[in-house]
């Protein structure tokens with residue numbers, strides 16, 4: 501058993517990030533300013549999006565996107581139950597009803613073939629989530645959106661650097677929302693980005709992110725600016741700070757290297773756990789893609805074991821292996837059970853995954869030995885609790 505605890509994720513922060521943050525602190529300009537602009541430009545160029553709006557989080561991006569689209573009371577938004585709660589909670593907070601569509605059993609992405617049946621005259625948007633960093637099969641989703649006049653908002657929180665049929669996530673004719681939370685493939689501490697080719701939407705999100713102010717503070721206070729500003733609509737306080745962007749500026753050039761290392765570790769897990777009947781390993785969609793491997797999420801086939809998933813995670817912890825839970829399905833959470841109950845058995849694949857899924861350690865700084873320790877611990881727990 502390993503002597504040191506291995507967390508399920510930890511960010512790779514090196515001297516470049518640290519020095520850039522210190523530079524911001526010493527400069528006297530720590531909030532939204534030139535570094536946010538640099539990060540925005542670099543990220544937009546990397547994903548290939550015409551417009552990118554930096555924000556304090558992906559959740560803020562979802563909120564402002566729905567407001568900018570005019571989502572309101574009575575609207576319906578189609579999404580997946582296998583996601584972080586904010587994907588469904590933000591529609592609720594805008595007065596809309598999240599309509600959950602079941603996932604595919606292998607990729608755990610929304611099952612595009614099951615969306616049509618859930619479209620009603622009230623449907624306004626579809627929010628597919630690129631689960632674990634694997635692109636959803638976007639073509640059928642875009643086709644449905646065109647047929648019914650719906651907006652596609654890609655929850656790309658896991659998918660910085662992912663590609664679908666040779667194009668980066670963030671570059672499609674839709675709206676893509678990225679997260680830079682410390683567990684994600686690229687971090688700014690906390691942060692998010694809305695990417696889109698829709699200039700009007702980008703401008704609206706941009707206005708809403710900072711008090712509805714017509715010009716940004718750093719331009720007002722710069723030597724060439726004037727302190728005057730105008731509030732053109734009531735807005736929020738969702739701007740990204742230069743201290744955050746300072747980290748992102750140095751994370752972005754490493755993103756491809758991070759993903760390559762994640763891919764190596766995922767390939768090792770796939771090979772080392774292939775013959776373990778008690779695990780259902782993550783599957784890849786049949787289309788051409790680049791998986792960003794944000795998470796490695798096997799399902800523990802608890803029906804073959806004398807332990808449940810939570811117990812399995814506790815056993816791994818005793819062996820100094822950390823795990824994550826991504827995710828308990830949205831409709832299994834207390835608020836959703838009460839306010840958005842789903843007919844029993846209507847989301848069978850999400851129900852199955854929700855009770856069995858766990859995230860094994862996966863981050864770029866992991867060594868091959870760390871990955872071997874994980875496999876050994878997983879196999880030890882399975883031997884101990886085999887029926």
Ligand SMILES: *Cc1c(COP(=O)(O)O)cnc(C)c1O
Pocket residue numbers: 556557558559560583584586587629655657658678679680681691692
């Ligand atoms: C992390 C995450 C979010 C929220 O991102 P924040 O930047 O923390 O607001 C939304 N959706 C998914 C799928 C996520 O994993």
